Amino acid sequence: MTLVIRDLCVARGGLPVLMGLNFQVAPGRALVLRGPNGSGKTTLLRTLAGLQPPLSGEIGGAEDRIAYAAHSDGLKAMLSVAENLRFWASVFGQRDIGPALRSYALEDLHDRLAGTLSAGQKRRLGLARMLVTARPVWVLDEPTVSLDADAVLLFARAVRTHLEAGGSAIIATHIDLGLEAEVLDVTPFRATAETRAGASDEAFL
Amino acid sequence: MTALLYRDLMLALRAGGGFGLGLAFFLIVTVLVPFGVGPQSELLARIAPGILWLGALLACLLSLDRLLALDWEDGTLDLLATSPLPLEAALSIKALAHWITTGLPLVVAAPLFGVLLNLPGPGYLWLVVSLALGTPALSVIGTFGAALTVGIKRGGLLMSLLVLPLYVPTLIFGAEVARRGAAGLETTTPLLMLAGITAGVIAVMPFASAAALRINLR
Structure with a gap:
């Protein structure tokens, strides 16, 4: 099922940040979002993930198919690596966490408390969570933050495997992952002062 | 859903705070009240049910700001909201976990603390019954307060102000x-009223909590 975005306008705090977005992400394809800081990439991804409603426009084919990973990984410091993963696996109705541990080279760390991991290891665990969701569309917000070069390769390989299995991915990132992906620069879609003029004043209500 | 309950209980056990905090506060209140009131065992016996209920309520309130704040900080709430688990169910489970770690120990310990306040003999059974029926409502209403104030730094004061009026009916009928x-x-009569409040709150509040949390997650 293709993810179809039609004439989407996303807002942050009631003010539109991106307008007139139209794109599709077919199974097996990846879309890389680019744009300067504050241009609305995170807002767009949160809207796609269903965390906030769009101001206008349509998102088709996203219902219950999206796995979302943001800046924070949702890890509990007092649980071990395996316990963290197993929790998310069972929330998504899955059991096997072995492949996820293997693909991010976390087997040796599986009984370490997540609180004792380094920033990069935490990030790897957060990304391994995507593998236990069994959801076809990955929505990733700056996934490579604090990853070293080797871990970035692990991540690129995991995404490639996911795409080959018929999944799709929308990734906001600034580094080249070596993926065959379409690139969408959000800068031209930024809402300007004029287009904001008639906007909702929800933020002040 | 059991995974979330299991995880919350495990975290409360490992991080310590969960089981101990409310109980310690309850103990402090019941130990200090006789010093404040003075050595009048008759007066103590008369105010014991009210003091015990008030202590349990405040002990419950004390642990509320940790209920969702920790999950908010590390991004778990965002991820739970995008998971197949309905937010209403997730919040009900979190309220249940809160009750098991806070309310249940209070119910179990209350008769013990009743001795300190010279609670009359027939009161022990009713104290336990009323707390067992009433404290679930405190956890569920508290979850609503936590969901309303989850994004706010140092939201504890605001939450207490929001939650305390909602606690009043439970306190009145429980005590x-x-x-x-x-x-x-x-x-x-008060027992039926108390049970009715708890049942109503368990049925309705999760929807209000989930709606409040969805707005806060935007």
């Missing part, structure tokens, strides 16, 4: 059950 029980009077 009334314990008071009448201790005095050997008929307890059916």
Whole structure:
């Protein structure tokens, strides 16, 4: 099922940040979002993930198919690596966490408390969570933050495997992952002062 | 859903705070009240049900700001909201976990603390019954307060102000059950009211909590 975005306008705090977005992400394809800081990439991804409603426009084919990973990984410091993963696996109705541990080279760390991991290891665990969701569309917000070069390769390989299995991915990132992906620069879609003029004043209500 | 309950209980156990904090506060209140009131065992016996209920309520309130704040900080709430688990169910489970780690120990420990306040003999059974029926409502209402204030830094004060008025009916009828029980009077009416409030709150509040949390997650 293709993810179809039609004439989407996303807002942050009631003010539109991106307008007139139209794109599709077919199974097996990846879309890389680019744009300067504050241009609305995170807002767009949160809207796609269903965390906030769009101001206008349509998102088709996203219902219950999206796995979302943001800046924070949702890890509990007092649980071990395996316990963290197993929790998310069972929330998504899955059991096997072995492949996820293997693909991010976390087997040796599986009984370490997540609180004792380094920033990069935490990030790897957060990304391994995507593998236990069994959801076809990955929505990733700056996934490579604090990853070293080797871990970035692990991540690129995991995404490639996911795409080959018929999944799709929308990734906001600034580094080249070596993926065959379409690139969408959000800068031209930024809402300007004029287009904001008639906007909702929800933020002040 | 059991995974979330299991995880919350495990975290409460490992991080310590969960089980101990409320109980310690409850103990402090019941130990200090006799010093404040003075050595009048008759007066103590009369105010014991109310003090015990008030202590339990405040002990419950004390742990509320940790209920969702920790999950908010590390991004778990965002991820739970995008998971197949309905937010209403997730919040009900979190309220249940809160009750098991806070309310249940209070129910179990209350008779022990009743001795310190010279609670009359027949009061013990009714104290336990009223707390067992009433404290689930405290956890569920507290979850609503936590969901309303989750994004706010230092939201504890605001949450207390929002939650305390909602706690009043439970406190009135809960303490009334314990008071009448201790005095050997008929307890059916306040007991039914208390049970009704708890049942109603468990049925309705998760939807309000989930709606509040969805707005806060935007």
